[in-house]
Amino acid sequence: MATVADTHGVEHEHGPAKGIMRWITTTNHKDIGTLYLCFAMAMFLVGGAMALIIRAELYQPGLQLVDPHFFNQMTTLHALIMVFGAVMPAFAGFANWMIPPMIGAPDMALPRLNNWSFWVLPFAATLLVITLFLEGGAVASGWTLYPPLVLQMGDSLPFTIFTVHLLGLSSIMASINIIVTIFNLRAPGMTMMKMPMFVWTWLITAFLLILVMPVLAGAVTMLLTDKFFDTSFFNAAGGGDPVLFQHLFWFFGHPEVYIIVLPAFGIISHVIPVFSRKPLFGKNSMVFATAVIGILSMIVWAHHQYTVGMPVPAELYFMYATMLIAVPTGVKVFNWLATMWKGSLTFETPMLHAMGFLVLFVFGGFTGIMMSQAPADLYYHDNYFIVAHFHYTLVGGGVWGIFAGFFFWLPKWTGRMYDERLGKLHFWLSFLGFNLLFMPQHFLGLAGMPRRIPDYAVQFTEFNQMSTVGAFIFGFAQLLLIYIAYKAIKGEGEKATDEVWEGAKSHGLEWSLSSPMPYHHSFEGVDISKAIKDE
């Protein structure tokens, strides 16, 4: 063991570095959380602009604005960008900001890895977007990248696959960091069952991510070798099986839904108790329900493939297993409602979004149960009913969770209250716009309008027009969100108290910290072991 005399005095005091280098070199979890959230917002705008192109084209039958090939590129990139570039990074941002203070850790366990896992993202996202300008345009096969269709794409395919690898790598690094942080850096007294729900849901999400990401990585690599190295993993002519890709993709893709939604569950489990002025009802059952949802999510993937052709026993298994997910999800919804029961409810913006989440996610869940029925799914498959369903779950669940968490914790991050009046306006515009956008799509689907088409029969016009108007309301409402955040960051709002929300201190360690949280040392003046409460 080497021994050296330390001749250095204490290093100079340093707050955040100045200028752009602060953000490029930062290893501070709060800075990296901010970077993730800003990146996610930028990607929401890019992916959202693509959605508006899609909806503008569908405003009336016939081809108006874009050609069918470009339309398909838009549907593909919109999905990839929203899933990998917007929603997942947004939750990684929340994890970075909130997990260390929630468990009493000084920072994430691997700060440099944290920096890398963020900085991979802008490069990957840029690469994905510039495939639009390559020969043949971007990949236009849908985000599922099914062969053999995807193998017919132009120069963009290898770039898209590389992008998927980079985005996956970022997720893996973030997940490993979160797992190590939660397991190794919990404060004394912070036992597993005392961990806040947001930490629990992220832990299970991180487990899901590291279990399914290698499957996606392997699957897209096999696409690459089929295309460029003459392998036949998915080429029936060479003895391969294109349906194998679908199994691989959905083995990743279905848990991905829960990767998006579970952290939102965690956020909602924090928001509802604070605005109900009651502890979360049935905390332990919430933890177990989350774990069961995580496990079940990995064994139901083939309900996305009912129409591909499966043996009846397999269809029955996947149907029953899928229906089973309603049970733990029902436990969670019941517990949220029971938390509100006889509570002193107030409806500030985060609570409004939590209510929005409950309504929209439960609605999406119900249509999910409809589609879990294998015989019925033969009709629902690949029409607008499924488009409406997954937007109700992923946007109504995931994005509304992000909205709720953003307004809930923004005062804690910035030290300033956001503009409550504008916050509520943003909620109502978003909620009404969203329902106007996606509710008619259920009826379009039931009436037989297929998805992923730029043109349609004239009888679908009115519902499509409603949907397009809703899309523009929902889309432009998000500019208001940016303005609200800008105002709070600029320090225009009222100074936030440490507790921020009435009685919040009794709901978690993070509310014991100053607002804004100290840049370096989170737990100034707080005895963590005394602050951790049994729930």
Next chain:
Amino acid sequence: MILKQMSVDADSCRLIVRPNSSLSCHQAKMLVGVLGLMMATVGIGFAAMGAWLILPFSGGELLLLVVALRYSMRKTAAREVITIAADTIRIEHHSGGTIRSVEVPRYWARIDWSPKGGGRLLIGSHGKWFEIGAFLGEEEKQRLAKALKQEAGVTDL
């Protein structure tokens, strides 16, 4: 975490300061084992169906997890040993197989809290200051400062 050790003849005292580590070596092995088993089940299952290219990715990911756990656990295995002898206060910082040490004359030593916020606890004399207990929470830093005052007679600046 702060441990206090007195020497047999009671003319010196050692304060051992360690960062919090909530994961034991055994638990880390269990974690890697369980995750490895789950990843192997998925990877081998799909490899049996012909999709063997998943396995290298699973293996790489498991390796990254092991490296990350080892790194974090080594970091949290660091410790500071503050030895209070008759004339000196010796601070040894043990980390990753190396020891960095400084000595401060006991009767000139002062403790201070960093003036620019952040709750950093400093010890020093003659214009040279060293941070101690950087990996402690605020409450434990207060306890460390109190212990130094009691055992070494160090005063606030």
